[in-house]
Amino acid sequence: MKLLLTSGGVTNRTIADALVDLLGRPIEESDALFIPTAQYGQPACSPVSVRNAIAGGLCDLGWKSVGVLELTALASIGADRWVPWVREADVLLVGGGEATYLAHWMRQSGLADLLPSLDETVWVGLSAGSMALTPRIGDEFVDWSAAEDDRTLGVVDFSIFPHLDYPDWPENTLASARSWATKITGPAYAIDDDTAITVVGDRVEVISEGHWEPLNAS
Known part of the structure; x- marks a missing residue:
């Protein structure tokens, strides 16, 4: 599988x-195929946000066809x-929300296998749609009350701190990302909404028109 792991979606020409x-x-x-499942595990999301995600964002890029896979x-x-x-x-578009909830339903449904x-x-992936493929998301990003811990699927070997410097979330600073990374222990990246990470086989590449930083680099 080829991965395009984003924080905010396809937000600029470089990512496109x-x-x-x-x-x-x-x-x-x-x-x-668009997968909205992560929204249902995130208390901040609603039926309106699910509808808006299907009507725009990743789904509104000019695809030949778009279906919804719940x-x-x-x-x-x-x-x-x-x-x-x-x-x-040709592509699975995986929306944001709660990453541990998404990882759970990927296992339960059989999609992970x-x-x-x-x-x-x-x-x-957009936000949680990217984070679900990482080994851990950190307790700071766990919002599903039934989650046993912060572990996700581990398809890739690095974690992601998304929405770096996002204006509406002043706590998402680089200092916060660095503190978060000390508890993750494995390799990680802090990325803003103009940054994405591509993974093809063993090749990992950060592409960006914004701000990002590798964390826990050996």
Whole structure:
């Protein structure tokens, strides 16, 4: 699987160009599935925010088609229905919300087990949609009351502190990110909404028109 892990989505030309490179074709020739599940685990989100995410943001980039894949429903319809939908998609667009909740439903639905076989599929994560693939998110970002701890899926070997210097969240400073990283212990990145991380095989690359910093570098 090819990963485009973002904080705020496809917010500038550099990130958009990286997305097209990962797809290997224009956006308008690519079929997408949008996964809104993380929003349901985040107390700050609502039915209105889910609707807005589907109507805009990652879904509003000019895709050939966009479908919605709700992970909490998959176990009730059977893998024979939903697995072909995933395999036929060129890209999975994974919205923000609560990362431990998203990771939980990725396991419960079977999507987490399917990921290693999706060699050519692109995963575009926004905030929690990116963080769910990391090993840990830190207690600061756990907002789902049923989460046992801050562990997520560990698809990649680094953690992400998103929304660095976001104007509406004054606590998301570089100093806070550095403090957060001391409790994560593994490698990590602090990234703002104009930054993304691409992962293809063993190659990890930060692409940015904004501000980012590697943390816990050895």
